Amino acid sequence: MSPSHLYDVIVVGGGAVGLGATYEVAKSGKSVLVLEQNCFFNGAGSSNDLARMYRTMYTEKFMAKLAHKSLKMWKDLERDAGTALRSMTGLLNFGDPTLGDDTPEGSLTGPICNLKELKMPFREMKKHEIEEEYPFKNLPDGFEGVYAPDNGVINVPLLLRTLHRLAKDYGAHARQYVQVRKLVPSKAQDGQEEIWTVEALEDGKAIQYRARKVIITMGAYTNHVTEPSFGMRLKLTIWEMVSSYFNINAGPNGTVFPSMWFQFANNKKVGDEERSQLFYGFPALEWGPPNVCRIAVDAATHIISDPDQRSAHVISPEDIADTQEFVKNHVVGVDSTVPAYSSSCLMTNVFDNMFVLDFVPEEYLQGGAKNSVVLFTAGWAMKFVPLLGRALKDMALHGHSDLGLDEFKIDLSGIISHSTLKASSAKFYNLDAPHTSALCRSTE
Structure with missing residues (x-):
């Protein structure tokens, strides 16, 4: 497709949420192009590793309801894909029932009232039952558990490749190694329709793409586009999350984790430092290496404000050591x-650990049409990919979504900080002007 082609939607960012939005737009019959700054299925952001949790246990009622809505959407996607994308092992939350709900995962007992209201099955467990049914030991007295079967492990590599394949099957175009530099409001050939010119570099050469609407799903890299385009910077806190895979006993009497699990426990004092005791784990994966399981701390020692600050060559030894100690003792x-082996990903947060799902406010659009740029970033989003893809599609094509919630608005206190860089005045490009095109890395 020629760069001068006018797409209905351009999606900037080809991770799980971006591919989910691309799939939904293409399925609706509209023309869509997704641009990824690296190769697809890369490890530069948050859409890497083998597995993510699909869970319905939330302390916040609105998140529990959203997770409940997503159940059907996952089934719809799996039906379209012709394959299961999750292994529904269930989820065991266990730990200190008195721990407050200010952890990234809420509290241990907080989800119970939501599970009851949504008529979702669950089982409460005592410490001795947890140690009998799971390979845990030396758990503190007073620990309790809540097990819910309608939870599972997302097959991340399969999900990403399935969304990419389905989107292209429905007519989407996809290009990788395209670094989007700026969005500029423009006019179409008729001189009337307001559109967006996407300025980018591809193989080191300047290139432009055009669309009526733009969806930004760049995660930790969001400010790399919003700041030069709109003079708008979001207050993002980026965790370098570390996960490790440990060897487990094999054989007929080997170690088996019946389901995913998450431990709620108070921080541990180490010298003058507080170290998190929130740990999670996955069972051995059918699509992963044999006889290993993933166990990690649900926190990060290395916290940055921009992905360019990432410790790309060093994985936090402190976080690995915390996990090793937990494994040894429990x-x-x-x-x-x-x-x-160990790996890391970038977990993007805002002040309330929620998503940002909203239109870029009109006052930042540099003269562009209202509700023409949709933005998603932050939060633990993999479990909501089908739902978020549909919400982003609805917002881009129809100007609203019934799935958009006030809790995810971009203008909440503490999310937007005005950039010290001033976005340039709007320029209007002539669509008949020549463009530089690089086709060698197209995945169309």
């Missing part, structure tokens, strides 16, 4: 000596 049949 897990049976898992070798804590040296992880089989």
Whole structure:
């Protein structure tokens, strides 16, 4: 497709949420192009690794209802894909029932009232039942658990590749190694229709794409586009999240985790420092290496404000050491000596640990049409990919979504900070002007 082609929608960012939005727009019959600054299925953001949790246990009522809505959307996507994208193992939350709900995952007992209201099955467990059914040991007295079966493990590599394939099957175009530099409000050939020119670099050469609407799903990299385009910077806190895979006992009497799990516990004092005791884990994965399981701390020692600050060559030894200590003291049949391997991803947060899902406010659009740029970033989003893809599609094509919630508005206190850089005045481009095109890395 020629760069001068006018798309209905351009999606900037080809991670899980961006591909989900591309799939939904293409399925609706509209023309759509997704641009990814790296290769697709890369490890530069948050859409990497083998697995993510799909869970319905939320302390916040609105999040629990959203998770309940997403159940059907996951089934719709899996039906369209012709394959399961989740392994529904269930989820065990366990730990200190008195711990407050200000953790990234809420509280241990907070989800119970929501599960009851939504008529979703669950089971409460005592410490001895947890240690009998799971390979845990030496859990503190007073620990309790809540197990819910309508939860599972997302097959991340399969999800990403399925969304990419389905989007293209429905007519979407996809290009990788395209670094979007700026969005500029423009006019179409008729001189009347307001559109967006997407200025980018592809193979080091300047290139432009055009669309009526733009969806930004760049996660930690969001400010790399919003600041030069709109003079708008979001207050993002980016965690370098570390996860490790440990060798487990094999054989007929080997170690088995029946489901995903998450531990709620108070921080541990180490010298003058507070170290998180929030840990999570996955069972061995059918699509992963045999006889290893993923266990990690749900926190980050390295916290940055821009992905360019990432420690790309060093994975936090402190976070790995915390996990090794937990495994040694509380897990049976898992070798804590040296992880089989470790990796990291960028977890993007705003002040309330929620999503940002909204239109870029009109006052930042530099003369562009109201509600013409939709933005999503932050939060633990993989479990909501089908729902978020549909919400972004509805917002871009129809100007609203019944799935958009006030809790995710961009103008909440503490999200927007005005940039010290001033976005340039709007320029209107002639669509008949020549463009530079690089086709060698197209995935169309």
